[in-house]
Amino acid sequence: xxTSLDNSVVTRRNSVLRVINSIKTSDIVRTSKRIKHSYRQxxxxxxxxxxxxxxxxxxxxxxLGIMLTLIVESVPSIKSLGxxxxxxxxxxxxxxxYGAYPFLLGTLxxxxxxxxxxxxxSFAVAIVLGEYYPKGWLSNLLKNTVELIAAVxxxxxxxxGLAVLVPIVRSFETKVGVQPVGIGIFSASLILSVMIxxxxxxxxxxxxxxxxxxxKEAASALGATRWEVIRSVILPYTKxxxxxxxxxxxxxxxxxxxxxxxVIGNTxxxxxxxxxxxxxxxxxxxxxxxxADHPVYLSALIELGLVLFLVTVVINMIGKxxxxxxxxx
Amino acid sequence: xxxxxxxxxxxxAYFGTNHVVKDVNIDIPQNNVVAVMGPSGCGKTTFLRxxxxxxxxxxxxTANGTIMLHNENVYDMHPIFVRLKIGMVFQRPNPFPNxxxxxxxxxxxxxxxxxxxxxxxxxxxxxxxxxSALWNEVxxxxxxxxxxxxxxxxxxxxxxxxxxMEPEVLLLDEPTSALDPISTSSIxxxxxxxxxxxxxxxxxxxxxxxxxxxxRTAFFYLGELVEYDDTKKMFTNPKDTRTQNxxxxxxx
Ligand SMILES: Nc1ncnc2c1ncn2[C@@H]1O[C@H](COP(=O)(O)OP(=O)(O)OP(=O)(O)O)[C@@H](O)[C@H]1O
Ligand SMILES: [Mg+2]
Numbered sequence: 299x300x301t302s303l304d305n306s307v308v309t310r311r312n313s314v315l316r317v318i319n320s321i322k323t324s325d326i327v328r329t330s331k332r333i334k335h336s337y338r339q340x341x342x343x344x345x346x347x348x349x350x351x352x353x354x355x356x357x358x359x360x361x362l363g364i365m366l367t368l369i370v371e372s373v374p375s376i377k378s379l380g381x382x383x384x385x386x387x388x389x390x391x392x393x394x395x396y397g398a399y400p401f402l403l404g405t406l407x408x409x410x411x412x413x414x415x416x417x418x419x420s421f422a423v424a425i426v427l428g429e430y431y432p433k434g435w436l437s438n439l440l441k442n443t444v445e446l447i448a449a450v451x452x453x454x455x456x457x458x459g460l461a462v463l464v465p466i467v468r469s470f471e472t473k474v475g476v477q478p479v480g481i482g483i484f485s486a487s488l489i490l491s492v493m494i495x496x497x498x499x500x501x502x503x504x505x506x507x508x509x510x511x512x513x514k515e516a517a518s519a520l521g522a523t524r525w526e527v528i529r530s531v532i533l534p535y536t537k538x539x540x541x542x543x544x545x546x547x548x549x550x551x552x553x554x555x556x557x558x559x560x561v562i563g564n565t566x567x568x569x570x571x572x573x574x575x576x577x578x579x580x581x582x583x584x585x586x587x588x589x590a591d592h593p594v595y596l597s598a599l600i601e602l603g604l605v606l607f608l609v610t611v612v613i614n615m616i617g618k619x620x621x622x623x624x625x626x627x
Numbered sequence: 628x629x630x631x632x633x634x635x636x637x638x639x640a641y642f643g644t645n646h647v648v649k650d651v652n653i654d655i656p657q658n659n660v661v662a663v664m665g666p667s668g669c670g671k672t673t674f675l676r677x678x679x680x681x682x683x684x685x686x687x688x689t690a691n692g693t694i695m696l697h698n699e700n701v702y703d704m705h706p707i708f709v710r711l712k713i714g715m716v717f718q719r720p721n722p723f724p725n726x727x728x729x730x731x732x733x734x735x736x737x738x739x740x741x742x743x744x745x746x747x748x749x750x751x752x753x754x755x756x757x758x759s760a761l762w763n764e765v766x767x768x769x770x771x772x773x774x775x776x777x778x779x780x781x782x783x784x785x786x787x788x789x790x791x792m793e794p795e796v797l798l799l800d801e802p803t804s805a806l807d808p809i810s811t812s813s814i815x816x817x818x819x820x821x822x823x824x825x826x827x828x829x830x831x832x833x834x835x836x837x838x839x840x841x842x843r844t845a846f847f848y849l850g851e852l853v854e855y856d857d858t859k860k861m862f863t864n865p866k867d868t869r870t871q872n873x874x875x876x877x878x879x
Contacts, residue, residue: 512719
């Protein structure tokens with residue numbers, strides 16, 4: 299009994315000694331190197347983090363700076379034209395008259411017309427991808443194609459509009475008996491409607507896929523057809539998400555510049571109907587900015603930019619807020 | 628001798644190539660409660676969902692064989708009619724969150740685009756909620772949304788929603804597994820009453836529950852119907868060793 303106890307003490311002591319002996323001076327040196335190395339790691343980490351923060355702050359400052367520039371540069375126009383600028387019906391830089399109404403109207407007309415045309419397609423895509431065919435090669439093809447629409451540079455749409463769409467619209471106008479110009483609000487809306495499909499479609503698809511399958515099954519088990527499930531379960535459940543998608547599309551439509559400028563006809567007259575040529579806020583800025591040869595003219599254009607900026611920011615914010623409230627519930 | 632209401636012959640169900648219900652032959656007598664038991668993954672839910680043709684809604688899911696409802700093959704009928712005649716209650720209570728209690732009960736009519744006069748709707752709502760033993764608890768809150776109800780009340784609302792369509796058969800897939808003991812016993816009591824008007828097929832993992840509520844019990848193992856008998860006989864004197872093992876808790 300006693301010997302065995304002694305034995306175990308001896309073994310334990312021996313093993314401790316063995317460990318102590320095994321630590322060599324080179325190990326200690328290496329350890330201190332290792333410590334130095336980790337100091338450097340900590341410093342790198344600090345620098346890295348500071349760089350990140352700096353870049354983040356820089357971005358915020360940049361956007362604030364842009365807004366500030368817009369405000370400051372708009373001051374001459376605001377001072378000399380007042381608030382009446384917004385509903386002034388005439389825009390004639392030669393006579394130094396600046397009214398934004400034709401462009402506000404042009405922007406609203408093109409955007410909402412485009413929205414009305416594109417929303418049925420967006421929802422159709424969202425329902426097909428979200429409910430009918432969430433998987434499979436056909437669904438991937440459709441999904442990627444729709445996403446590609448958003449990636450195509452807008453000048454390409456402008457070209458395509460001029461080369462293909464405008465002639466078609468012109469012959470359509472001949473048929474319905476309006477002046478066959480081709481270029482104008484209607485052509486711009488058509489182009490826009492294609493360009494904004496992906497925004498409502500992608501968001502709608504994501505929202506539709508989030509509908510709990512147990513609710514859909516509950517409806518199916520009560521004898522609902524696919525369409526009835528969509529109408530009575532999926533659409534009510536996703537309506538705020540679908541609305542947010544429409545807002546994102548609208549935000550895109552309001553600000554789109556290049557393609558619209560190329561096909562809208564660029565006139566500052568108030569459009570008489572949806573086939574008339576016109577201008578949007580974005581297109582008139584793009585078109586006249588380089589020609590603005592005196593301070594109030596320039597400032598009036600910048601104020602237009604400010605209005606556009608604020609409107610799109612507000613619309614995007616509302617859309618994002620809806621999405622957030624909707625996805626965190 | 629009771630008449631048979633549902634009877635299957637050589638019935639098989641698959642998920643892709645996974646054969647999960649194998650050659651099932653079973654006769655369900657009218658106005659009975661039939662319990663379906665068996666270890667997890669043995670195909671109970673799948674079999675149940677084949678009876679009202681919910682199974683085929685899952686991509687890649689297929690089935691063959693016959694399931695007769697009275698004298699008609701369910702697989703020759705339009706699935707919508709099948710689901711109107713054979714109602715279903717799910718494992719988790721799933722009332723429609725955007726609808727009031729009232730609208731939940733008549734959801735089946737709304738979904739199918741059936742327009743009813745108000746008195747008729749009122750009658751159906753009261754009748755169904757009374758039958759599902761929920762009327763007294765909710766009669767003053769019919770037009771409120773159902774989300775303030777307890778889990779057990781929600782499940783009874785789902786039962787009301789199913790029986791509002793006046794089905795002949797009611798399928799229940801572990802209807803009490805997400806509920807507390809009190810809600811569970813009120814649902815069990817309810818099943819007893821429902822038997823007068825409907826035929827019930829209930830999947831359960833709880834042997835006491837099966838013993839309490841069912842007239843007959845079917846035991847599934849690895850997709851096969853191993854044994855099907857009077858519940859009392861099954862629990863006191865099982866014939867198959869697999870059933871014995873399950874009942875004595877040798878596997879679960
Ligand atoms: N949606 C599905 N897709 C593919 N396979 C499935 C699906 N649902 C179930 N299965 C498979 O089918 C088999 C039977 O499943 P089922 O849900 O019918 O079992 P169960 O007896 O109801 O089990 P539990 O007691 O756990 O509910 C399982 O092996 C499962 O992996
Ligand atoms: Mg199951």
